[in-house]
Amino acid sequence: MPVTLKDIAQRVGYSITTVSRALAGYSDVAEPTRQLILDTAAEMGYSPDATARHLRAQRTDTIGFVIPTHGPRFSDPFFSELLAGIGNKAAEREFDLLVSTRAPGEEELIVYRRMVKERRVDGLLVVRTRHQDQRIEYLAEQGFPFVAFGRSDLVGADFPYLDVDGQAGVRQLTQHLIDLGHRRIGYVSAPLDLTFASHRIAGYREALDANSIPFDAQWVVVGQLTERSGYEMGRELLIQSPRPTVIIACNDLMALGVISAAQSLGLTVGRDVAVAGFDDVPLAEHAHPPLTTVRQPIYEIGQRICDMLIQLLQGEGELLEKPHIVLEPELIVRQSCGTASLPDRG
């Protein structure tokens, strides 16, 4: 049986209140009394019951995070790293983290509603924002505290978010490839309901325009952000004739799939065809060849959105300015887009 304030009170012969105050460090407890209580509590191994505190305080000191998973074999290093950032920051700020894993869709929304309505958490982290994002719409209309990783385009919804400027990132990357002489540039997009998909593809088009390269829908396909999907989409692009001289994938995981597809077609990546990704997950550096990509500081992002949410929560009134943070990503050039001779350049 766990030991409660009552147990200590009985043992030392003071009231529950006094014990509570002594333990809380109030100054209005006689020194000897305090010592007795502290010693006894330590001896009995007392720890306050979290649930009781939560009820009393009308706070759970817990934040919620619903990880969007796709299928049972879900495994994205991006989310491992994001979770580590969130989890470590939460611990540092003495918050607990309630995690749920759901595929996007109707069921996902039920999870959000439950966490909100049952007051299971004090605030929520929303990631991988979508156009007309129902989660954000719901949270905003409920006035429930949340911070998003990614923007969204809901009318009348102004909410705190942190995002990475994917448009600039992909523009820079595409320009880099154009500078290397590429003209037939394949592009594997993310599902188009994701806001970052639009931003990134806009960066791609922007770079094409700036160099008077006509946009050709034939070079653009949509993948599901998994390596398998990257493999399939990469293959689809590469069996065309003429084939692209480079393929940009919307995330590193798909880029790895594209590399795999290229190799299965007997092409040498970095020589016969170039491949680039986005994220710079740890694996990118150790891919074969090492992957040219656009780096976003995933771990730090996790930390920051978590910190933003906790600030929001602790600002009591949410009168703080809604922060809109947009980070600039960084182009990382590696061998997968080697400058070695490429067929049909220029």
Place this chain on the structure above:
Amino acid sequence: MPVTLKDIAQRVGYSITTVSRALAGYSDVAEPTRQLILDTAAEMGYSPDATARHLRAQRTDTIGFVIPTHGPRFSDPFFSELLAGIGNKAAEREFDLLVSTRAPGEEELIVYRRMVKERRVDGLLVVRTRHQDQRIEYLAEQGFPFVAFGRSDLVGADFPYLDVDGQAGVRQLTQHLIDLGHRRIGYVSAPLDLTFASHRIAGYREALDANSIPFDAQWVVVGQLTERSGYEMGRELLIQSPRPTVIIACNDLMALGVISAAQSLGLTVGRDVAVAGFDDVPLAEHAHPPLTTVRQPIYEIGQRICDMLIQLLQGEGELLEKPHIVLEPELIVRQSCGTASLPDRG
């Protein structure tokens, strides 16, 4: 403001008790009364407060899971998939999941103690068990419900676990390599305090013994389970002369690092040197070349340990037999250990 039983009671003019019972579906509420209450509750958007229920029920309906992370850039697809399995099963059984991310060590133990002593969760999932595992020792001595993924060797501690027979898995894998003609077999172990490290290396030795191949400590190094570590350790093994004709890594992530090391040394994997891993994460199939590995059903394992824990919790008395489940892994042969001619075989 959230709506409570009291709000509904006031509105309908019945007592809190009656409202509570109507909502809980008790049979001793007059039908018209019940209807009124149900309708009003729905209209007012009532949901019971989770915290209050927890306090009342002396249960949190929450399970805890501390993910062992290593460094900020932690990103292991293994844990993504395990987490998905755990999370989905928990949701299915209507349990919440409290996640913490900690590096192994002193701080980690504090997290466990906190969850237990403050009654933050009803039970815990322990993964990546270690020799003389302090977490298990603590939980066992506290009589706190938990299920481990992996065995451990504590005197007098009999606890429920699920494990994969890594010894058999690596034995089979090693035998397969020996059958292919390999004799100089490098081995990148996991840190030796992990129980699975011992099991797997035992399988390696067993296969050597069975084929009268002398064990040579020069072929065995210890890595940290990351791709970076695999790279470093792989390099260390490969610059020896003569070098191993194949390297077994204790997990797929390190195997990818080894492949990277081999390629950086100008070796072609599958021809100049073979590489094998363990886990069969989704990336393994799309590695270059695709990775020969030992498959453990990670997602399913997540589901099962979660289910075991919930069973334990709901069995009220824990008089159930402590289950000790050991799954047999499956050898997956791919091209990274291609049968193409290898130098110095036999």
Place this chain on the structure above:
DNA sequence: CTGTTAGCGCGTTCAA
């Protein structure tokens, strides 16, 4: 300095 009272929201006696 210390104790009494009160209440967070819920569910479960027990009595009417």
Place this chain on the structure above:
DNA sequence: TTGAACGCGCTAACAG
């Protein structure tokens, strides 16, 4: 069929 009273464990306002 309904309601009053109680308590889960904790903290805070208010006496004295």
